[in-house]
Amino acid sequence: MAQHAKTLPHDLGAPEFVDRWRARALVIGAIFGALGIILGFLAGDGWNHFLRAWLHGTMISFGFCCGGMALLMTQYLSGGKWGLLVRRPLEAMTRTLPLVFLYFLPVGIFGMSFKQLYLWSRYNTDPWGAWKQHLISATQAHSIYFKHPLLNPVTFWCVSIFCFASWWLYTHLLNKWSLQRDADTAPNVPYWQVKFENLSGFGVVFYTLTLTAVSIYWVMSLDVTWYSTVYGLQFLVGQAYGVLALVILTLIGLSKAEPIKTIMRITEQHDLGKLCFAFVMLNIYLAFAAFLIIWSGNSPEEIPWYLDRVRGNWGVVATLDVVFHWLIPFTLLLSRDLKRIKGRLAVCCCVMIFARCWDMFWLIEPNFKDAARNLHFSIGILEYLTVPVAMIAFWMAYYFTNLKTRPLVATNDPHLEEILEPEHAHA
Amino acid sequence: MSAIREGTYGLLAEFDSPGDLVRAAQAAYDSGYRRMDCYTPYPVEEAAEAIGFHRDEVSLVCLIGGLLGVAAMFGLETWISVWAYPLNIAGRPYYSWPAFIVPAYEWTILWSGLSAFFGLFALCGLPEPYHPLFNAPNFRGGATSDKFFLCLEATDPKFEVAQSRAFLESFQPVSVVEVEY
Numbered sequence: 001m002a003q004h005a006k007t008l009p010h011d012l013g014a015p016e017f018v019d020r021w022r023a024r025a026l027v028i029g030a031i032f033g034a035l036g037i038i039l040g041f042l043a044g045d046g047w048n049h050f051l052r053a054w055l056h057g058t059m060i061s062f063g064f065c066c067g068g069m070a071l072l073m074t075q076y077l078s079g080g081k082w083g084l085l086v087r088r089p090l091e092a093m094t095r096t097l098p099l100v101f102l103y104f105l106p107v108g109i110f111g112m113s114f115k116q117l118y119l120w121s122r123y124n125t126d127p128w129g130a131w132k133q134h135l136i137s138a139t140q141a142h143s144i145y146f147k148h149p150l151l152n153p154v155t156f157w158c159v160s161i162f163c164f165a166s167w168w169l170y171t172h173l174l175n176k177w178s179l180q181r182d183a184d185t186a187p188n189v190p191y192w193q194v195k196f197e198n199l200s201g202f203g204v205v206f207y208t209l210t211l212t213a214v215s216i217y218w219v220m221s222l223d224v225t226w227y228s229t230v231y232g233l234q235f236l237v238g239q240a241y242g243v244l245a246l247v248i249l250t251l252i253g254l255s256k257a258e259p260i261k262t263i264m265r266i267t268e269q270h271d272l273g274k275l276c277f278a279f280v281m282l283n284i285y286l287a288f289a290a291f292l293i294i295w296s297g298n299s300p301e302e303i304p305w306y307l308d309r310v311r312g313n314w315g316v317v318a319t320l321d322v323v324f325h326w327l328i329p330f331t332l333l334l335s336r337d338l339k340r341i342k343g344r345l346a347v348c349c350c351v352m353i354f355a356r357c358w359d360m361f362w363l364i365e366p367n368f369k370d371a372a373r374n375l376h377f378s379i380g381i382l383e384y385l386t387v388p389v390a391m392i393a394f395w396m397a398y399y400f401t402n403l404k405t406r407p408l409v410a411t412n413d414p415h416l417e418e419i420l421e422p423e424h425a426h427a
Numbered sequence: 428m429s430a431i432r433e434g435t436y437g438l439l440a441e442f443d444s445p446g447d448l449v450r451a452a453q454a455a456y457d458s459g460y461r462r463m464d465c466y467t468p469y470p471v472e473e474a475a476e477a478i479g480f481h482r483d484e485v486s487l488v489c490l491i492g493g494l495l496g497v498a499a500m501f502g503l504e505t506w507i508s509v510w511a512y513p514l515n516i517a518g519r520p521y522y523s524w525p526a527f528i529v530p531a532y533e534w535t536i537l538w539s540g541l542s543a544f545f546g547l548f549a550l551c552g553l554p555e556p557y558h559p560l561f562n563a564p565n566f567r568g569g570a571t572s573d574k575f576f577l578c579l580e581a582t583d584p585k586f587e588v589a590q591s592r593a594f595l596e597s598f599q600p601v602s603v604v605e606v607e608y
Binding site for chain 1 (some may be wrong): 486490517519525526529574
């Protein structure tokens with residue numbers, strides 16, 4: 001009973017083994033990168049699958065980076081001790097934005113400007129002419145024509161650059177102020193809290209809008225006929241889902257050594273597990289609601305998007321998507337013990353991150369004519385096993401580098417005192 | 428309960444602070460007492476841990492309730508749509524599982540919620556209109572406001588009125604009362 005509050009260790013820097021993580025990530029990135037390039041030569045599809053897989057890796061890395069920013073702003077708004085715990089890892093994720101921008105450039109340049117990925121960019125000037133030559137269907141021609149104000153190279157670049165600029169501004173301020181706050185005195189905490197809340201309140205709404213915009217441009221417009229108002233929100237929830245899993249994995253890894261060993265209590269770990277559970281439910285809720293509405297409507301304008309992703313062996317991928325995304329994490333996270341045992345929670349988080357990648361594959365690949373309603377083996381499709389792995393590994397290496405540059409615990413926060421208290425000490 | 432019970436229910440020690448209660452409870456558990464209970468005005472998890480409180484079965488009851496709920500509703504919908512009253516709705520198959528999910532989900536929530544609620548009552552042995560501890564006036568007055576109680580029950584093999592009283596008094600409680608059935 002007479003336990004006393006723990007004291008924070010003197011050195012708050014990331015432990016030595018983070019360097020080993022980074023080295024391992026770089027090795028994985030190099031090996032899979034080389035494999036991806038070899039496959040690109042072997043595939044014989046003009047590097048098209050390489051580019052699709054590149055888009056896949058970009059979206060996952062972008063999800064970790066900017067999803068981390070969204071969760072960082074959310075925890076400033078919601079408060080809570082779990083927020084203190086995840087703050088510095090999330091900041092490290094947001095500082096990877098330059099790499100995500102580099103990842104995006106080939107998508108924009110080769111995918112859009114060189115017309116390799118986006119059908120609308122290929123027939124942007126004369127869709128009806130392409131239709132007359134039987135290159136595209138009448139529906140596609142009509143969509144390209146009708147959506148021209150939205151889907152054209154100029155707006156594509158303007159919107160993408162504007163979104164990156166705005167995210168840079170937000171990540172820059174969030175990171176800068178966080179250090180300034182720690183350097184400040186404790187009585188000034190309310191000032192910083194209000195400052196962060198004001199930034200984050202608008203920021204979360206603004207991020208939702210910009211994310212909707214880029215998810216439409218980068219992924220949804222691969223199928224020019226498709227439209228869905230819940231698309232951006234699905235990405236938002238998916239990003240939070242992946243980021244939470246990644247941040248829990250990071251904390252569990254770091255908890256083997258100081259300083260996280262001292263501040264990571266079972267109570268907050270349990271809380272993070274519960275939050276994960278909530279996002280597992282929210283994610284399947286949005287995905288299933290969208291499906292149910294379109295299935296009920298059964299309208300020829302909407303249903304082909306699902307038919308492309310269910311027929312011709314894609315049903316297996318779709319079913320496994322539900323299994324990985326919902327069934328496994330849901331049944332695991334239902335257990336109270338699992339959320340409190342580090343090793344098991346880590347396994348669940350790995351499944352969740354894998355599910356994100358699986359889902360992204362299911363979203364991207366059937367947009368292309370050769371793959372829609374026809375999941376078949378080709379050397380090209382193996383790119384999804386190599387290119388995204390390499391890109392995520394390089395992203396991780398950068399993330400670990402960022403993790404090392406700052407103390408792992410934000411100190412100027414009243415929650416710190418509470419988190420150092422013994423658990424359930426409300427007697 | 429078939430026969431009318433008589434005699435001593437247990438010895439009730441009253442403490443002013445949760446710390447004193449937990450210390451006494453821990454010592455009682457360490458010296459071999461098992462049939463005992465702590466009574467506090469608000470949840471004190473340390474007290475539960477001290478007397479070796481094991482896991483409860485509410486979550487299991489809740490899970491079973493939920494599984495029964497989803498099975499019942501999904502089965503009901505399938506039976507109605509496929510066998511009992513098949514209707515052609517927009518040319519869809521009779522067994523249109525996407526349409527069955529939402530009510531099945533609702534029943535999962537409903538049944539697991541109800542089974543957790545009533546399961547909790549059942550596992551706690553409620554409703555219980557009579558409890559011997561309410562014979563102690565200090566318990567009636569303090570257990571829900573500002574007093575912390577430890578009761579060593581007479582059914583414990585180690586229980587012996589004089590010895591157990593001496594044991595409890597060694598923790599300087601406010602009082603030790605013998606409670607009758």
